[in-house]
Amino acid sequence: MKKIKDFLRQVMLLYKRCLYEIAKILEKPDERTVIFEAFQGRSVACNPKALYEEMKSNEKYKEYTLIWSLRNTDRKDLKAENTTVVKFESFSYYRALAKAKYWIFNSNTRPFLKPREGQVFVQTWHGTPFKKIGCDVEKTGNAMTKFSKINQIYTEESKKISYMISPSEYCTEKFISAFCMKEAGKEERVLTTGYPRNDFLFKKTKKDCRDLKKAFNIPEDKKVILYAPTFRDDKYSAAEGFQLENYIDFSMARRALGENYVILFRAHYFISQQLDVREYEGFVYDVSKVEDINTLYIISDMLITDYSSVFFDYANLKRPILFFMADYDKYKNHLRDFYFDIEQLPGPVVRRQEELFEYIKEFSGAFIVDEKYKKFNAKYNYLDGPSTSKKVLDMIIES
Numbered sequence: 001m002k003k004i005k006d007f008l009r010q011v012m013l014l015y016k017r018c019l020y021e022i023a024k025i026l027e028k029p030d031e032r033t034v035i036f037e038a039f040q041g042r043s044v045a046c047n048p049k050a051l052y053e054e055m056k057s058n059e060k061y062k063e064y065t066l067i068w069s070l071r072n073t074d075r076k077d078l079k080a081e082n083t084t085v086v087k088f089e090s091f092s093y094y095r096a097l098a099k100a101k102y103w104i105f106n107s108n109t110r111p112f113l114k115p116r117e118g119q120v121f122v123q124t125w126h127g128t129p130f131k132k133i134g135c136d137v138e139k140t141g142n143a144m145t146k147f148s149k150i151n152q153i154y155t156e157e158s159k160k161i162s163y164m165i166s167p168s169e170y171c172t173e174k175f176i177s178a179f180c181m182k183e184a185g186k187e188e189r190v191l192t193t194g195y196p197r198n199d200f201l202f203k204k205t206k207k208d209c210r211d212l213k214k215a216f217n218i219p220e221d222k223k224v225i226l227y228a229p230t231f232r233d234d235k236y237s238a239a240e241g242f243q244l245e246n247y248i249d250f251s252m253a254r255r256a257l258g259e260n261y262v263i264l265f266r267a268h269y270f271i272s273q274q275l276d277v278r279e280y281e282g283f284v285y286d287v288s289k290v291e292d293i294n295t296l297y298i299i300s301d302m303l304i305t306d307y308s309s310v311f312f313d314y315a316n317l318k319r320p321i322l323f324f325m326a327d328y329d330k331y332k333n334h335l336r337d338f339y340f341d342i343e344q345l346p347g348p349v350v351r352r353q354e355e356l357f358e359y360i361k362e363f364s365g366a367f368i369v370d371e372k373y374k375k376f377n378a379k380y381n382y383l384d385g386p387s388t389s390k391k392v393l394d395m396i397i398e399s
Helices: 002-026 046-057 091-099 147-160 169-178 196-203 206-215 250-260 293-299 310-317 328-335 353-363 371-380 388-396
Strands: 030-037 065-070 083-087 100-105 120-123 163-166 190-192 223-227 261-265 284-286 302-305 321-324
Touching: 002 091, 030 046, 030 091, 046 065, 046 100, 046 196, 046 388, 065 091, 083 091, 091 100, 120 147, 163 169, 163 388, 169 190, 169 371, 190 388, 196 293, 196 310, 196 388, 206 293, 223 293, 250 261, 250 353, 293 310, 302 310, 302 353, 310 321, 310 371, 321 353
Parallel strands: 030 065, 030 100, 065 083, 100 120, 120 163, 163 190, 223 261, 223 302, 261 284, 302 321
Antiparallel strands: none
């Protein structure tokens, strides 16, 4: 069965490659066309969204055609005069890629999607890495992709890159290593600018927060906890994709925390199935389908995560962060390992639920940003601010 699936996958990839080659014959790159894609067409979010919004609102780019690649093309919110939507991996998609001078993506692309001479591929990526990625991964616990294949994917991606956006010198160093960019002669193409997607965190208003809470039906008097764990490389099946691994017992959490809290559960975008939280109605909200995680950041009083990169961005808000690492030894020694020691993290690391609940109650009072938290932001978030998107566009779009 696996051999048949692999064969069919290869046939489909060949078909898509042919579509792209035909598209390149039909279309010539246009100097004022830009295509945006986030999480392989799953959403309008992250750094591509921030750069799109800056282009849409900036008079400098009013003559540009802006294209979004999406799996779901029914998007009334993108009906702007200079914006169009194409279905991910349709023929229209490949024609848009062939036509756009600028590609602004935040995740790895298909191997055959190679920009032509004169086209500019901007890889913004989707977070500062804590867990090792790409060519830096030395563990073999990935159930979906072989160790050697991971290396090949990231090495080939680096060859396409015209510019890569980095939020810090630390991140620049890791991107160069993880994408084998020195070997490709591309290490100078990493722009250490800050992350465009974090502009919103500096522009938010109290009204924004109130309006979003109302939209999510969250009572104003509740403490809001955002719980955003990452996926596990070994929890994968061909039939269902990556599997959900939830280490918090919501029944126990409700008993321990009482009625003063709500939990926003945010699964990683790789997770295909939805968590059934109906029995916890009014206490747990499944917000996995919310496109822009920034909207969840600004309405949350604290963050709980494990190894996800979300805490880097969230630290800009200077709110409490808890690291619930129930499977730390397995994740470190078998799945990924980390770029730095957990002692540097801007919040407590806990292994047991009871300890987690105690910290939640402690942090619900007055929270003081300590020296370790300040030092963390000074190293990883020192370039973020309200106008990074404009700065990045000034660097990558030729006048």
